[in-house]
Amino acid sequence: MARIDYDEDDVEQGDLPGARWPRLLSTAVLATIGLGLGFLIPYSLYLNHEVEQRFDQLRWQLPTRVYGRPLELAPGVAMEAATLEVELRAAGYHPGDGLRPGTYQHDQARWKISSRGFNDVDGPVAPRLAQLTLGGGRVTKLEATGGKNAPPRLRLDPARIATLYGQKQEERRLVQLDEVPELLVTGLQAVEDRDFASHHGIDLSGIVRAAWINMRSGEARQGASTLTQQLARSGLLGIGREQTYTRKFNEILYALLMEARYDKRLILEAYFNQVYMGQRGAQAIHGMAAASEFWFGRDLADLNTEQIALLIGIVRGPSYYDPRRNPERATERRNFVLDKMLDSTLIDAAEHERARQAPLGISTDPGRTSANRFPAYVDLVRRQLARDYSAEALAGAGLSVMTAMAPSAQAYAEGAVIKTLKGLEGKNRPSLQAGLVLTDVEHGDVLAVVGSGTPAQPGFNRAVEARRPVGSLIKPFVYLLALASPQQWSLASWVDDSPVTVTLGNGKRWTPGNSDSRSHGTVRLIDALARSYNQATVRIGMQVAPARIAELVHTLAGITAEPNPALILGSLDQSPYAMAQLYQFLASGGEIQPLHSVRGVLDTEGKALNRYDDRPAAAQEGDMVFARLVTIALQRAVTAGTGRQLVADGLGHLNAAGKTGTSNDGRDSWFAGYTGDHLAVVWVGNDQNEATGLFGATGGMRVWSNLFKLLPSAPLKVGDEGIDWQWVSGSNVSDASCPGASRFAFADGFAPAYMPCRPSEPVFADDAQTADEQDGARGGWREWFGFGRDRRDEPEAAAPEPQDSP
DSSP: OOOOOOOHHHHHTTOSTTSHHHHHHHHHHHHHHHHHHHHHHHHHHHHHHHHHHHHHHTTTOBOEEEEOOOEEEOTTOBOOHHHHHHHHHHTTOEESOSOSTTEEEEETTEEEEEOOOEEETTEEEOOOEEEEEEETTEEEEEEEOSOTTSOSSEEEOOOEEEEEOOSSOEEEOOOOGGGSOHHHHHHHHHHHOTTTTTOSSOOHHHHHHHHHHHHHHTSOOSOOOOHHHHHIIIIISOSOOOOOHHHHHHHHHHHHHHHHHSOHHHHHHHHHHHOEEEEETTEEEESHHHHHHHHHSSOGGGOOHHHHHHHHHHHTOTTTTOTTTOHHHHHHHHHHHHHHHHHTTSSOHHHHHHHHHSOOOOOSOOGGGOSBSOHHHHHHHHHHHTTTOOHHHHTTBOOEEEEOOOHHHHHHHHHHHHHHHHHHOOTTSOOOEEEEEEEETTTOBEEEEEOSSSTTSOSOOTTTTOOEEOGGGGHHHHHHHHHTSTTTOOTTOEEEESOOOEEOTTSOEEOOOOTTSOOOEEEEHHHHHHTTOHHHHHHHHHHHOHHHHHHHHHHHHOOOOOOSGGGGGTOOEEOHHHHHHHHHHHHTTSOOOOOBSEEEEEOTTSOEEEEOOOOOOOOOHHHHHHHHHHHHHHHHHHHHSTTTHHIIIIIGGGOOEEEEEEOGGGOEEEEEEEOSSEEEEEEEEOTTOOOOOOOTTTTHHHHHHHHHTTSOOOOOOOOOTTEEEEEEETTEEOOTTSTTOEEEEEETTOOOOBOOOOTTOOOOTTSHHHHHHHHHHHHHHHHHTTTTOOOTTSOOOOOOOGGGOO
């Protein structure tokens, strides 16, 4: 074979056979690397900018939360055991040892409660441990920690009643890493990312280890993604389920960039606030704190070992391991996490065994994370906040709206409406609806609002938006104006309840009658109001002048009314909320108290941005006295007038004051009543404005009665300041032993002259005591069998139709 000789120059030029391919390969590799770097460097710079923006966003995207009022317990506060438990449950407290924050225990009347600290409109409230005793419908004793200067009361952190989300329906509650239980921090790393402290975003050894474990078990028991990759996937890339090479590539780059920019502590804290943990309808549950509320109804700090293990287990697949839908899978996964905790010496064998045997402990109602549990009340909150905040400024701003709502009162109000309407359903009665407003008589706080017969369903809020004829609910303010002239009128004054005719501005004549189609002659003023006599009321109203009545209701409640005679008997369309504002003047003892549902708004740091709970000015002396006189008359309405069924219902101990109201044809049934603590105004009617066959006493007052049978409330005590109580016989002050003498309250200094009675002195047939006796005589057997029924305690005055008004 001939040997081929190569020229030395040829070798230098690379023309030897086989030498060309390595050179071409190296050139291609270098070119590929160059092109890759040319793409990767600018792309990495772009992703780095995205990381900076999106990672920072993870730290401020928060819904605005709406809270009820903090329950304040102190000796003398009206409280029943059942109501206290309702309040505690609503605020997320759980039965326990009463020593850990957020727990309570009780043995009959003795309670031990450990409160959680929180921020309120007047500043931070420290956690406290308290022991209290209930008895006789009130708190009889309370001892609480906090040092010598601590107030002798306990304020419990409020229940969350609604959430105002931004564009994203994401439930999230931010926590700092120091607020996360240590076992949750270490346990998560033991299960999800054992080398988190040492890797730089991706963990190659973890990938190999996960593949080996999964191959041995025959199923995917362990993932290969680091916590940083999981954060990138959930927070920066979104939750999307698609598994693509591009998405995985971006996930790895995001993780590497995050590790380069931020320290491990910050990444871990972001993870705890961002990780996807479940779904409630349209709401995505993000973060461990929100998940703790959603799954257990507890704060993160209150979780035990098995609950922490379940949270860690759910991270792997919130839908697959959903403990409400798939409890078996969830239990298996939780126990796997507990095993890992034991292997990592995070828990000992005894705790491991106890936790494995424990139930999942999932709350049956994830209501604390719901968007809106009380639509009618939250509607009122939005209306009040609209003066200072736009909807966009509230949604997703991370604010805390502190309201006045009492969860127990709201629950009782809703129950009373549902129960009453169900009991009133009948074949010949149209579908009924209701509106209710409950307030605190001392501060003007709105404690509960019910806007329909189905309170949990959003829709038309009849408590605020429905404007219906108020009927006789207006009458106390007619009498208030009369009593404001004490030299002319008093509760003991004699008034004429005979037929009356009024000429209206359009020349028509108006002759109102009483609801029982009878005239009652000469009666005391207190009885004319208590028994809701129309003819007597019209006479008084025309003397005080309709224009003054219209001016009064506008001053007290901002109500605009036509100053015509029909106003005297309630020809005025208003909502339950507006009438609650009007009656608040009487219930508060003569204070002009603007009602408010919002007490204040706190920023993300818990500092007050706005407060709405300013104490109203004290009642002027005259207002206080005349409001008290009307209240005394309305107490008579409950004991011996149109509201006397309340006493039969067992509510006599409340000494309540109240007034029924009915519009024409029984289309609207009203009741406004107040105790020493609460005022409630109730409307029952029909959306089509059809006759219901109900009176004030058989509709609205039934709701009021069902509410106050459950609601702890103090008896109404009318103070004596500015009031002079005297025995009256006929038209003069006399002795208690005089025939027909009754005791009446007068404005101080305006009682009539004293005149000793004589045995021959005539007794007026309709004097206060005699009138009550006559009521019984008129009933007797005829009432027992339904003949000639005296209906004065049921129907109310029918004001003229609007077209008859001048």
